[in-house]
Amino acid sequence: MHSRLYKPTLIWLQGVTCNGNTHSFLNLPYLPQLLERFEVLYHPLLPCTQSLAEIARCKRGCNVLVFEGAFDPEMERAGTTLKQLVGHYAGEAGHIIAAGSCASFGGIFKASAPERNSGLAFSGEHPDGPLRGRVGKVINLSGCPVHPEWLGYALMSIADGRPVAVDDLGRPTALYRHMAHDGCLRNEYFEWKVDVEQFGRKEGCLFYEHGCRGPLTHASCNRTLWNGVSSKMRVGTPCFGCTEPDFPRRNLFETKTNMSIPEEVPVGVSKRAYLTMTGIAKSFKIKRLEERLIDDD
Ligand code: SF4
Numbered sequence: 001m002h003s004r005l006y007k008p009t010l011i012w013l014q015g016v017t018c019n020g021n022t023h024s025f026l027n028l029p030y031l032p033q034l035l036e037r038f039e040v041l042y043h044p045l046l047p048c049t050q051s052l053a054e055i056a057r058c059k060r061g062c063n064v065l066v067f068e069g070a071f072d073p074e075m076e077r078a079g080t081t082l083k084q085l086v087g088h089y090a091g092e093a094g095h096i097i098a099a100g101s102c103a104s105f106g107g108i109f110k111a112s113a114p115e116r117n118s119g120l121a122f123s124g125e126h127p128d129g130p131l132r133g134r135v136g137k138v139i140n141l142s143g144c145p146v147h148p149e150w151l152g153y154a155l156m157s158i159a160d161g162r163p164v165a166v167d168d169l170g171r172p173t174a175l176y177r178h179m180a181h182d183g184c185l186r187n188e189y190f191e192w193k194v195d196v197e198q199f200g201r202k203e204g205c206l207f208y209e210h211g212c213r214g215p216l217t218h219a220s221c222n223r224t225l226w227n228g229v230s231s232k233m234r235v236g237t238p239c240f241g242c243t244e245p246d247f248p249r250r251n252l253f254e255t256k257t258n259m260s261i262p263e264e265v266p267v268g269v270s271k272r273a274y275l276t277m278t279g280i281a282k283s284f285k286i287k288r289l290e291e292r293l294i295d296d297d
């Protein structure tokens with residue numbers, strides 16, 4: 001455990017990005033307390049002690065490097081290429097965080113320019129990018145954007161000197177061990193195969209008809225709610241699987257089927273087991289689950 005007097009230096013660099021992870025981070029309820037635990041040398045929006053021009057000179061290092069956006073080696077920040085910046089600061093840093101799916105796996109920007117863009121240590125699920133030799137050292141906080149609480153968890157762990165265990169794709173197991181399906185309020189509908197009739201309705205599951213990736217996606221969005229209150233499925237939208245290395249896929253609102261059988265079934269469940277359970281569940285009609293929870297039409 002580090003003493004509370006220890007303040008790691010932190011630099012937040014941006015690659016090809018929409019700034020979504022920075023904006024998500026600003027929603028962390030205990031952001032002021034978190035920032036007190038670090039000496040922020042550079043962040044594009046938050047108070048910091050150095051300018052981008054000073055950082056771009058690469059004169060000193062940092063303890064923690066947070067990188068947001070896809071990596072494009074030739075892209076410049078204040079006249080210095082990302083290749084030079086990441087090469088310098090990642091070489092110095094004891095901890096490296098890839099914030100969001102673009103920094104983790106390439107994400108949307110890799111999909112549009114795969115010949116240039118990658119994550120810091122992966123392209124999709126394959127080691128790639130400037131830190132491909134440091135897989136396991138880079139903490140991948142995938143998500144589009146990253147959940148602010150997940151960044152809070154990783155940074156507080158670093159400040160406290162607590163190790164962050166990660167999975168094969170560099171994602172902290174404490175955050176990504178579960179599926180986005182865990183904790184969804186629609187689980188009873190999933191079990192009995194009752195589908196949503198209309199987007200936005202509280203009744204029904206979004207898996208079969210509407211492309212929900214909850215049972216296929218490692219994320220804790222229904223355990224640690226967004227803004228402390230909600231998740232996509234709670235407002236009637238399918239999970240798009242944004243924490244997985246194959247994000248983004250096409251046709252996000254569609255579940256691909258073959259002869260009416262979903263092409264992909266929940267992680268860890270065999271297709272045979274899924275079909276057996278589905279067949280049994282569908283043979284029952286549960287009136288309560290067919291009714292509106294609030295009759296407001
Ligand atoms: S809506 Fe999605 S996450 Fe919720 S129960 Fe259905 S499949 Fe699972």
Ligand code: SF4
Pocket residue numbers: 143144180217218219221231232233238239240241242243
């Ligand atoms: S619910 Fe799914 S799409 Fe939404 S943030 Fe979580 S993992 Fe991403």
